[in-house]
Amino acid sequence: MAKLSIADLEEIRNKVKKSTLLREGSFNAKITVHMGTCGIAAGARTIMNTLIQIIEESKRNDIIVTNSGCAGFCSKEPMVTVELKGESPVKYSSLNESKIKKIFEEHVLNGRIVAEYALAIGNEREP
Amino acid sequence: MEDLSLHILDVVENSIEAAATKIEIRITEDKIRDLLEIEIKDNGRGMTEQTLSKVLDPFYTTRTTRRVGMGLSLLAQASKESNGNFEINSAVGIGTEVKASFQHSHIDRKPMGDIKSTLISLMISYPDINIIFVYQDEEGTDTLDSNQLKQ
Numbered sequence: 001m002a003k004l005s006i007a008d009l010e011e012i013r014n015k016v017k018k019s020t021l022l023r024e025g026s027f028n029a030k031i032t033v034h035m036g037t038c039g040i041a042a043g044a045r046t047i048m049n050t051l052i053q054i055i056e057e058s059k060r061n062d063i064i065v066t067n068s069g070c071a072g073f074c075s076k077e078p079m080v081t082v083e084l085k086g087e088s089p090v091k092y093s094s095l096n097e098s099k100i101k102k103i104f105e106e107h108v109l110n111g112r113i114v115a116e117y118a119l120a121i122g123n124e125r126e127p
Numbered sequence: 128m129e130d131l132s133l134h135i136l137d138v139v140e141n142s143i144e145a146a147a148t149k150i151e152i153r154i155t156e157d158k159i160r161d162l163l164e165i166e167i168k169d170n171g172r173g174m175t176e177q178t179l180s181k182v183l184d185p186f187y188t189t190r191t192t193r194r195v196g197m198g199l200s201l202l203a204q205a206s207k208e209s210n211g212n213f214e215i216n217s218a219v220g221i222g223t224e225v226k227a228s229f230q231h232s233h234i235d236r237k238p239m240g241d242i243k244s245t246l247i248s249l250m251i252s253y254p255d256i257n258i259i260f261v262y263q264d265e266e267g268t269d270t271l272d273s274n275q276l277k278q
Contacts, residue, residue, distance in 0.1 A: 004262060008243050009271060016250045016276045033252075037198040040137050041128050045241075048248045067252040069144060 018056060028062040029108050032081040036070025042077035043096070050097050051080075054104050063108060076119060082107050093119040128201055130240025131165065131229075137198040138167045138225055139249055139258070145171030145223065149257040154242075156231065156264040163211075163229040163236065174217040182215060202227050209236035246271065 004012075033039070033048045051065045071079050076093035082103065083089040090113055092103055099117050106112045113121070128134050135152060142150045147169035155164040174182065183200050202225070203213040210230040217223040229236045242260075249258055250273045260271040 004243060004269060004271070009269075012243065012247055012250065012271065013276050015247050016254075016273065035136070035140050035252075037128075037137050037201070040133050040140070045133065045136060045244055045248050048252065049244050052247065052251055065252065067140070067143075067248075069140065 015052065015056075026062065027064045028085045029064075030083045031063065031065045031104075031108065032068050032083070033065065034069065034071045034077065034079045034081070035067045036074070036077075038070055038074035039077040039079065044078040046097060047078045047080060047095055047100050050100050051104065054101060058104075058109065060109075073119065079119070084108070084111060088122045090118050091120045092117045128205070128237075130238050131205070132240035132242040132245045134198075134202045134205060134227075134237075135165060135167065135242070136245045136248065138202060139169075141198055142167065142169035142171050142223065143253060143256065145169065145173070147171035147222065147256065149259070151259045151261065153261040153263070154239075156262075158231060158265065161231045163231045163239075165227045165229075166224065168222065168224045170222040173219040173221050173223055175219055179215065179217050183213075199225070205229075205237055209233035211236075250276065 031051055033044050033051065035044045035048070048065065048067070055063050055065060071081075071091065073079065073093065078095045079091060079093045080095060080100065080103070081089045081091050084107075090107065092099070092114070095103075095117070103114050103117060106114050128137070139150055139152065149170045151166075151168045153164075153166040153168075155162070157164075183203050199215065206213045206227040206229055210233050211228040212226075214226040215223065246258070246260055254273075254277070256273070258273040262269045
């Protein structure tokens with residue numbers, strides 16, 4: 001195994017520090033990456049790290065990214081749920097790097113749901 | 128799971144589901160003893176003996192979203208395939224400790240993979256949880272503590 005280098009440690013430190021600063025304000029968008037065993041095996045970590053990168057590049061400080069467990073649709077992983085303030089959550093499925101970038105650009109930044117990748121809209125607990 | 132860093136992410140997600148506030152991930156590489164060890168220790172709610180006895184059964188889970196719980200059984204399998212051992216200890220109200228060892232040079236040992244991505248993903252997703260990463264080899268010990276990073 002390659003030992004973590006000083007540069008790696010510095011990169012982790014910078015990313016964590018930036019993200020912690022971002023969390024201090026209120027947020028208008030929350031992106032949840034589903035990280036059950038199924039999600040992780042299907043590539044959820046890549047989705048999470050891509051999101052961390054593109055949020056940083058967007059220089060927006062009102063978007064947070066977080067994790068949750070399995071959403072119950074293992075064959076549709078990797079999945080994320082996007083929640084814009086005051087709007088119903090949207091679950092996106094079978095993601096990859098290019099799809100999550102498109103979702104971020106269209107839905108998170110411009111408020112337009114990407115219907116072709118959406119699995120469900122709304123909260124499953126709603127009647 | 129392609130590599131061990133994904134197994135680590137998966138087991139730590141279990142710890143978080145068990146309401147842990149402090150999680151220690153320790154990787155020890157000992158090329159003299161031809162051994163790679165991964166230990167994940169948390170202060171979550173722990174498990175009863177009854178739950179612990181079923182934890183390696185892939186068709187057992189405490190989750191309600193699905194009926195299978197593959198995470199620990201996959202890690203145990205990965206360890207077994209490379210001539211290693213798998214051990215899990217838990218006490219209710221105290222926490223859980225998972226230990227997996229691997230023969231370092233074994234042809235079937237999975238690569239460690241991108242541990243940096245695993246740590247970034249965990250430390251950013253769970254800023255309120257103290258994640259401590261300890262890496263030990265013949266050259267010494269490196270420690271990364273998420274609480275110290277925030278300061």
